[in-house]
Amino acid sequence: MRSLYNRIAGQNLERLAALSDGVFAVAMTLLVLDLRAPAAEAIHSEHDLLAALAALSPRLVTYMMSFLTLGIFWLGQQVQLDRLARGDRDLALLHIGFMFAVTLVPFSTGLLAEFMAYRTALLAYWANILLLGIVLYLTWGHASRARLVKDDTPPDVVAAICRRIIVAQSLYAFGAALCVFSTYLSIAFIALVQINYAVALPLALRR
């Protein structure tokens, strides 16, 4: 009985994509929700307001970094889903695990924004990125093993998706390790990795 139910569950890839898009959209918008207008009582001049906004700028940097992170992982998930011919129940559950890691990002980002100088906050943030990577890797592994991938996918694409996750996670891990010296160094390195994946690389390839 259970196996019959499980055989018919989780086959709808469009709804999996729709739920993921919803979770990403809410997580991305909530990120910025933590940016709060300063309290009116504390502001008595243009200069006060400018100073209050300037004081928000480190937070803004953290949010931009996390927004980019979510964007890159959204693309990473999409690359996988676009290659699938069908889904199954385990795939759906692995993606639900992936979404859980996505919903943690506003929390770990808020933690890092509040406690930028603390290694604990930085490592919690990195653990979140690591979790995203691990689940995405498991998801792809399951899709390959369970023959959910489209038949016309060349083997080098299957391998490229795995390698991409490992290379990116190695860079994040190196960045996190830099917190031995300074958490700011870690943040700068991870932000550069994200910017590299998002912007610099495509520019370089165009040359």
Next chain:
Amino acid sequence: MRSLYNRIAGQNLERLAALSDGVFAVAMTLLVLDLRAPAAEAIHSEHDLLAALAALSPRLVTYMMSFLTLGIFWLGQQVQLDRLARGDRDLALLHIGFMFAVTLVPFSTGLLAEFMAYRTALLAYWANILLLGIVLYLTWGHASRARLVKDDTPPDVVAAICRRIIVAQSLYAFGAALCVFSTYLSIAFIALVQINYAVALPLALRR
């Protein structure tokens, strides 16, 4: 006049799925929103921050359990919608009732996370899961009776969907009843049921 209006209402299954995905996505993300970074004033060292994060871990467990619950019910709803050939107005309204139960989950989860030792909180949480199950059962019953199910659906699938809901709800009810001894026992049992549905079973079937 009304019957004409009602005949043309609620036929669009894609929009019903889209609204549901949106409600699930928001509810899932809001769950974790209750995890708040500790107040900066209370943190003076790495040790303080680590202790504050460790103090959040029971909450994290509750949220994971509820996330999994939402994921399992999302799959359960999808199994039903995937089997439907068309919708009608009553079906849409039953699913709107289902979504109402979904939006209550962040509230009942927050209540349980705050008052883990209280039977009232545990029973409120269980009542929410029960409501999800009842509405899903009524939804499927209506779909079968109103002949909305696809013609190629074997009768054992129709029965399997009903049985699945009843078996799962019996387990949840047993778990809730364990609060006579201890609410923590109840939480552990319900969490195990969810993990079993999500993880252990597929692993077992693979052997």
Next chain:
Amino acid sequence: MRSLYNRIAGQNLERLAALSDGVFAVAMTLLVLDLRAPAAEAIHSEHDLLAALAALSPRLVTYMMSFLTLGIFWLGQQVQLDRLARGDRDLALLHIGFMFAVTLVPFSTGLLAEFMAYRTALLAYWANILLLGIVLYLTWGHASRARLVKDDTPPDVVAAICRRIIVAQSLYAFGAALCVFSTYLSIAFIALVQINYAVALPLALRR
């Protein structure tokens, strides 16, 4: 130049439906977000917690009523969109106005839940429902005039959609007028109208 731009804008009905579904999903989930677990400091026994939850129940009723209202208007919008062959820029902007009214519902519901005995709160709530109705009426009027409706739509369907809005809004207006006697009477009447549209009517038709 502008007319060229406007001619190509707003034709995508699927994206209009998707944006609407998103706005409805967020508004529906935020409704319940105002239900807050009681503060832990005030709760010292099961009895305290039960009393605190019981004190939330009038709010729960208001939220259920608003949830149902949103569900009914979501169905109403869907009936219209399902009948359209194509969109145009004005239609998109009218629906954006409709969504604005939708996003006001959590605010006006919170207001009513907080100030149930105040006519001002009740009339603000009714004004929100009225706005939803007016925009939906204008939307359908524009769709008919601009020949966006599918060719195979019988004229009585076009008329039934208009009449439905007018009948429902007349009932809401009557309910709001009852606040001359008591706002609770108004709330009860409007809640009954919603329940009638959602539940009683289909049951009656089945006989």
Next chain:
Amino acid sequence: MRSLYNRIAGQNLERLAALSDGVFAVAMTLLVLDLRAPAAEAIHSEHDLLAALAALSPRLVTYMMSFLTLGIFWLGQQVQLDRLARGDRDLALLHIGFMFAVTLVPFSTGLLAEFMAYRTALLAYWANILLLGIVLYLTWGHASRARLVKDDTPPDVVAAICRRIIVAQSLYAFGAALCVFSTYLSIAFIALVQINYAVALPLALRR
């Protein structure tokens, strides 16, 4: 390796539209979330409540203006996406940048609503609108250059989309510059531009 991964990433225009719709839906609903029911302690009569609601009305105007802004930019993005035959990774990343600007709108709107008389708040708000325009312009430029636009798109449509952005942004910039005299003048001008784009123009064309 990387170029292979990048070649297969970001091709799915439907998911890009779905993520955008989600981000817009959440941002639009959160806008109004800042409208809070007055505190029950401060309200002792109908008159108090009416006065408290009247005091919210400047905020309501700001929110309506931002809602309209989001609606207009949503239409602007849709016009572009509807003209595309396919996507690529850079396009997806540019749209993710666009969504980042969208998620900032609730923040900059809240800032303006709180500090209407401050030029800093007005210029921050304008900077947000400018960012939306710049990213949308870059997105279209990339789409044209990378030959992502549908083959049947007449050249004057390509040009009209560019011109539309430039004309609108010029008007916004002029409105922002009016803050030399008064920030209220700026707000009134920008609100009129939005209303013109949304309402007046179509009316004028109908004549």
